[in-house]
Amino acid sequence: MKINSCNFLNISVKLLVTFSISFTSSLIPFKRSSPPKQILNLSPSGFRKLSTLIMDGVNSKDSEPSYDAKVKVLGENLESTSFASVVNADDPEIRDVEIYMKSDKDKATDFANYFCSYAFLYHQKQMLTDHKRMEAYYSAVMDNADVFQDKVVLDVGTGSGVLAVWSAHAGARKVYAIEYTDMAKHARRLVKANGVEHVVEVIQSSVEELELPEKVDIIISEWMGYFLLRESMLDSVIKARDRFLNPGGFMFPSHATMYWAPIQNERERLSRQQEYCSTMQDWFSFKDETRDKYNLNMECLELQFEQEQRHYYVTTGGWTELWRDAVVGEPFVVKQIDLTTCTQPEIAGVQELAFECPIITQSPTRVSGFAGWFSTDFRGNGERTLPCPVTLSTSPEVGYTHWGQQVFYFDNAIDCSPGDVVKGNFKMVRQRDNIRLYNIYSSHCVRRMNGVDGPLVQTKYEMP
Ligand SMILES: C[S@@+](CC[C@H](N)C(=O)[O-])C[C@H]1O[C@@H](n2cnc3c(N)ncnc32)[C@H](O)[C@@H]1O
Numbered sequence: 381m382k383i384n385s386c387n388f389l390n391i392s393v394k395l396l397v398t399f400s401i402s403f404t405s406s407l408i409p410f411k412r413s414s415p416p417k418q419i420l421n422l423s424p425s426g427f428r429k430l431s432t433l434i435m436d437g438v439n440s441k442d443s444e445p446s447y448d449a450k451v452k453v454l455g456e457n458l459e460s461t462s463f464a465s466v467v468n469a470d471d472p473e474i475r476d477v478e479i480y481m482k483s484d485k486d487k488a489t490d491f492a493n494y495f496c497s498y499a500f501l502y503h504q505k506q507m508l509t510d511h512k513r514m515e516a517y518y519s520a521v522m523d524n525a526d527v528f529q530d531k532v533v534l535d536v537g538t539g540s541g542v543l544a545v546w547s548a549h550a551g552a553r554k555v556y557a558i559e560y561t562d563m564a565k566h567a568r569r570l571v572k573a574n575g576v577e578h579v580v581e582v583i584q585s586s587v588e589e590l591e592l593p594e595k596v597d598i599i600i601s602e603w604m605g606y607f608l609l610r611e612s613m614l615d616s617v618i619k620a621r622d623r624f625l626n627p628g629g630f631m632f633p634s635h636a637t638m639y640w641a642p643i644q645n646e647r648e649r650l651s652r653q654q655e656y657c658s659t660m661q662d663w664f665s666f667k668d669e670t671r672d673k674y675n676l677n678m679e680c681l682e683l684q685f686e687q688e689q690r691h692y693y694v695t696t697g698g699w700t701e702l703w704r705d706a707v708v709g710e711p712f713v714v715k716q717i718d719l720t721t722c723t724q725p726e727i728a729g730v731q732e733l734a735f736e737c738p739i740i741t742q743s744p745t746r747v748s749g750f751a752g753w754f755s756t757d758f759r760g761n762g763e764r765t766l767p768c769p770v771t772l773s774t775s776p777e778v779g780y781t782h783w784g785q786q787v788f789y790f791d792n793a794i795d796c797s798p799g800d801v802v803k804g805n806f807k808m809v810r811q812r813d814n815i816r817l818y819n820i821y822s823s824h825c826v827r828r829m830n831g832v833d834g835p836l837v838q839t840k841y842e843m844p
Pocket of ligand 1: 498541543561563
């Protein structure tokens with residue numbers, strides 16, 4: 381269910397809502413220098429209603445549900461609309477809802493953490509030299525030029541402007557190319573240098589704040605992060621779709637799929653563990669030296685340091701470029717997204733699901749951990765298939781892309797044989813403090829050929 385002002389009005393009128401700080405002054409988003417925080421003291425049923433509305437159907441008991449929502453808050457003699465981050469408390473039956481209005485400071489933080497790198501040509505060039513990426517988008521647009529003929533296109537996050545230029549080359553009547561960062565200025569130059577300034581209008585804005593004079597027939601965007609969802613830019617694309625895409629319009633890409641598979645990469649797993657051991661050795665020397673030289677006992681910090689380092693080297697995911705044979709279990713599809721119809725809660729992570737990956741090697745192997753990757757498809761919508769469908773895959777099978785794969789190693793590798801099945805549960809949720817980043821909860825064990833399950837191991841990985 382989408383949030384709209386009528387729903388919210390109905391609910392807010394029914395609820396006994398007490399604001400612990402001044403209502404009027406704190407509901408003016410984007411204009412304040414300090415981030416206002418609202419505590420709404422709600423009854424348990426009130427909480428449930430509100431969280432259903434705001435979380436838009438997401439399971440409110442999920443451990444880290446936090447994402448942006450456009451919330452219209454209505455009260456006596458007051459109406460204000462804002463983007464807000466809604467953070468669920470641990471026990472939704474009894475705890476308060478906290479609404480953080482997005483302030484200038486929040487936007488500045490998001491810019492510092494996320495957008496700023498996109499303002500550099502250096503970063504854009506990394507993407508422009510990823511030929512698998514470039515070829516897929518180029519083919520998707522140019523081989524389907526008939527679909528672009530005389531159409532209005534919205535390029536969400538145009539960056540240097542390439543997708544907008546290609547859309548114009550393919551025959552679009554008008555292209556709105558939206559870019560939040562100063563890269564928009566470079567995009568304007570690129571558009572002019574490629575002779576399509578009469579078609580492409582570069583607008584420097586966040587797509588969330590965009591106003592357009594017309595609806596569009598096609599939305600094109602390259603929004604994918606590591607393991608598809610990192611960066612959460614898909615949120616912006618979906619908001620744009622809901623506001624601007626004509627019924628029957630096309631999303632480019634139109635579908636996305638996430639894969640999870642057991643891998644063998646002992647060299648990297650052991651090298652990480654070796655680094656962890658070296659760091660601890662270094663700590664022990666440091667501790668002795670500090671005691672001998674400065675008469676300081678550092679023992680009390682050892683456990684914390686060890687946990688910090690273990691987290692960094694062992695339970696944090698990482699970027700890797702795997703070779704084809706590193707995948708030793710059948711890849712399991714953990715998520716499929718139809719860009720034309722998906723809702724925001726659907727794309728806020730991957731709800732817990734069970735997976736089974738039969739070993740696919742011909743001889744015994746050692747499983748070092750898991751890898752995650754994705755593919756996207758340009759194949760049309762439910763009403764019309766594209767004349768020339770295109771797939772962009774980041775699987776180890778296809779070779780280098782700048783996305784590579786995300787790897788998550790085990791503490792202890794597991795020896796497996798053909799006929800064994802690596803099985804477990806998988807869940808991916810947004811980090812509480814930064815919705816552009818994710819945590820992965822994975823459990824795994826091996827079902828042997830004789831049907832007996834080995835011990836279950838549970839790990840929480842951070843995907844930085
Ligand atoms: C992965 S880059 C793709 C750039 C370009 N379309 C290409 O394919 O080379 C994503 C771009 O989208 C921009 N962007 C991300 N979120 C945005 C938003 N909400 N509004 C406007 N631009 C956004 C980023 O600044 C970045 O330049």
